[in-house]
Amino acid sequence: MAYENSEPEGGPDDPRVALKILVAGGFGVGKTTLVGAVSEIRPLRTEEDLTDVGAGVDDLTGVERKTTTTVAMDFGRLTFADGLRLYLFGTPGQERFWFMWDEIAYGAVGAVVLADTRRLEDCFGAIDFFEHRRIPFVVAANCFDGAARHSPEELRDALDIDPHVPVVLCDVRRRESVKEVLIALIELAIQDSTAPAPVSSRTHY
Amino acid sequence: MDGPKERWVGRDAGPLVRPYTITRGRTRTSGIRLDLVTILVATWNPVRDHMRLTSEQHRLLAMCRKPITIADLASEIDLPLKVVHVLLGDLCEHGLLQEVPQAQQTPTGRHDARLLMRVLNGLREL
Numbered sequence: 001m002a003y004e005n006s007e008p009e010g011g012p013d014d015p016r017v018a019l020k021i022l023v024a025g026g027f028g029v030g031k032t033t034l035v036g037a038v039s040e041i042r043p044l045r046t047e048e049d050l051t052d053v054g055a056g057v058d059d060l061t062g063v064e065r066k067t068t069t070t071v072a073m074d075f076g077r078l079t080f081a082d083g084l085r086l087y088l089f090g091t092p093g094q095e096r097f098w099f100m101w102d103e104i105a106y107g108a109v110g111a112v113v114l115a116d117t118r119r120l121e122d123c124f125g126a127i128d129f130f131e132h133r134r135i136p137f138v139v140a141a142n143c144f145d146g147a148a149r150h151s152p153e154e155l156r157d158a159l160d161i162d163p164h165v166p167v168v169l170c171d172v173r174r175r176e177s178v179k180e181v182l183i184a185l186i187e188l189a190i191q192d193s194t195a196p197a198p199v200s201s202r203t204h205y
Numbered sequence: 206m207d208g209p210k211e212r213w214v215g216r217d218a219g220p221l222v223r224p225y226t227i228t229r230g231r232t233r234t235s236g237i238r239l240d241l242v243t244i245l246v247a248t249w250n251p252v253r254d255h256m257r258l259t260s261e262q263h264r265l266l267a268m269c270r271k272p273i274t275i276a277d278l279a280s281e282i283d284l285p286l287k288v289v290h291v292l293l294g295d296l297c298e299h300g301l302l303q304e305v306p307q308a309q310q311t312p313t314g315r316h317d318a319r320l321l322m323r324v325l326n327g328l329r330e331l
Contacts, residue, residue, distance in 0.1 A: 014272045017307050018242035019316065019324060038331065042280040046287065073243075075276055080327030084320075087242055087276055106240060109316055109324070179331055186325045193315040 016083030021185065022105055024091045024129070026122025027113030030142050031090040032074045033113060034172040038179060039076030039088060046071045046092075046100065091126075101129060110185045112134035114172065117141050117150050120137055127161060137187045138166040140181045152192070164188075228291040239290045241276040244305035245269050245297075257297045262292050269296075272305050 023031045035041060071092050089104055105111070111130050115123045118141055124141070130137040146197040150158075152167040161167070166184045171176040247269040252258060258266070261282065268278055279289040296302040308320050 011271065014307070015244050015274055016272070017320065018244055018274050019320070020242045033245065042277070043283075044276060044280050045283065045285045075280070076209045077277070078327065078331070082323070084323055085242075085274070086324055086327070087274070089241065089276075104241065107242070109321065161230065175266065175331070179328055183325060183328050186321055186328060189316060190318050190321045193321060 003184045014083055015085045018087060019109045020087040020089055020107070022089050022091050022101075022108050022124070022135075023114060024111055024126035026116060026119060029111045029114045029116045029119075029122065030172040032113070033076055034140075034170075034178050034181075035088045035090055037075040037173060037175045037177075038182070039078050041074050041076055041187055044073045044075055046073055058109075068092070079183070090104070091105075093137045104137060105129075105133065108135055110189045112154065112181055112185060113137050113139045115139055115155070116160070117143065117155070120155070124159070127159060136170060136185065136192050138181060138184040138185045138188060140168050140170045140172075142172050164191075228288055239275055239293055241274065241286075243275050244272050244307065245275065245293065245302045246272040246279070246305050248301055248303050250300050252301065253299075256295075256301075258296075258299075259292070262296055265289070266296060266301055267291055269302055 023034055025031055032041060055191070057058045073092060076088040078088070080086065086109075091101055111126075113123050113126045113130065127137070132200075136193060139155065139159060141152075142151065143149060145154065149169075152169060156165075156167045159167075166188060168181055168184055170181050172178060217309075220312055247266060252263075252266070261284065264282060265278060268281060275286075275289065275293065278293070279286045282289060293302065297304075
């Protein structure tokens with residue numbers, strides 16, 4: 001039986017609390033696939049004025065006339081009980097779009113750094129970004145067919161990350177695998193939220 | 206007149222002029238912080254003529270009859286995020302939209318553990 005809901009607003013499916021997670025990593029590493037494995041992909045257009053960020057960016061030589069650029073960004077949305085929503089934002093992969101990250105990262109619960117084990121160096125920048133801003137993150141190594149297998153410990157050594165940062169192997173195409181990655185991240189964020197602030201047992205360099 | 210080699214548009218860029226025409230040339234938002242996961246809702250205050258709302262702002266206002274995040278608004282209206290920010294900023298300043306208050310972060314910038322537990326349970330039930 002269907003209920004007739006006469007309420008004009010404040011329905012049970014309306015968002016009351018919306019949290020966000022960032023999905024970072026090199027270009028083409030599978031960020032969109034990861035988001036799509038657990039949620040429906042929605043497109044988002046961002047358009048940035050390059051003249052705003054010209055200072056310090058050296059590869060703008062020759063494109064002075066190009067005043068704006070359109071960057072497509074994907075996101076996914078998970079809807080939980082009581083109006084709780086979790087948004088997953090795939091960050092633009094190319095380094096030239098990093099200026100956008102601060103805005104996207106503001107207030108984020110945490111981040112998934114997606115690593116391709118054949119091109120580990122592609123995610124160094126993302127790891128630095130989240131370490132410096134003390135945003136909880138997990139490293140997820142995409143182990144799809146043909147990619148060389150490494151143990152999480154080998155990856156941790158290669159990436160030189162703190163022991164408390166979870167390193168998980170995942171197949172970004174599989175829902176269950178992506179769920180595990182997100183669960184590891186939220187567990188880390190819960191640890192962080194209950195740890196005595198601001199100093200924790202972590203090693204800071 | 207512009208020379209033939211004048212290039213204002215990058216190869217991958219779509220139509221560039223129109224979005225900022227919508228915002229009357231403005232690229233900055235004043236007022237409240239408009240984050241991707243900020244939730245907005247219409248106040249149902251009357252729309253006055255002097256506000257000179259654009260058709261895009263009328264559309265945004267209609268979408269906000271029920272609470273909605275800025276990410277969803279920008280995706281559905283299919284305009285660049287920055288443009289949407291400016292348009293929404295106007296609507297907020299006119300008192301037509303308001304932010305839905307959400308659970309606050311702790312002073313250290315972390316999230317409430319009980320809220321995160323709800324996320325965790327939600328993920329496990331997916």
